[in-house]
Amino acid sequence: MAADCAPAQVEKGSQVFAGECSVCHSTKEGETVMGPSLHGVVGRTSGSLAGFSYSQAMKTKAVKWEAETIDQFIGQPQSYVPGTYMPYMGLASAPDREAVGCFLAKQG
Numbered sequence: 448m449a450a451d452c453a454p455a456q457v458e459k460g461s462q463v464f465a466g467e468c469s470v471c472h473s474t475k476e477g478e479t480v481m482g483p484s485l486h487g488v489v490g491r492t493s494g495s496l497a498g499f500s501y502s503q504a505m506k507t508k509a510v511k512w513e514a515e516t517i518d519q520f521i522g523q524p525q526s527y528v529p530g531t532y533m534p535y536m537g538l539a540s541a542p543d544r545e546a547v548g549c550f551l552a553k554q555g
């Protein structure tokens with residue numbers, strides 16, 4: 448998956464991110480919107496960004512964010528992390544989720 452992120456997929460992911468996620472997330476380092484900055488999120492442990500008040504659920508989950516786990520989380524946030532503060536219904540399109548994973552893996 449993440450390994451075959453073609454430039455076109457990263458570009459598509461950036462558009463999906465702009466439409467679906469950027470209302471609550473920035474990819475600039477240290478910039479909190481409603482959600483934590485997703486700068487360098489790939490490789491980070493869930494709930495670990497200093498200075499952001501996460502739900503207990505997100506901290507307890509302690510999953511490592513990779514294309515795979517981000518895909519599962521944004522598909523159905525409330526079932527992947529029951530009790531998360533992320534008020535997002537989920538992104539139904541698998542290709543869109545994969546593209547967002549590519550975008551997040553390639554940024555910064």
Ligand code: HEC
Pocket residue numbers: 464467468469470471472481482483485488491492493494495496500501502504505512517520521530531532533534535538547
């Ligand atoms: C309506 C606001 C909102 C939208 C839209 C939203 N998020 Fe979130 N997101 C949040 C909040 C708030 C949290 C913190 C959740 C918690 O603490 O349980 C979060 C947490 C996350 C995390 C975990 C970050 C960490 O540091 O552990 C990831 C990854 C994430 N969001 C990705 C996305 C992606 C990708 C999208 C778009 C498909 C998206 N979010 C859309 C508000 C939002």
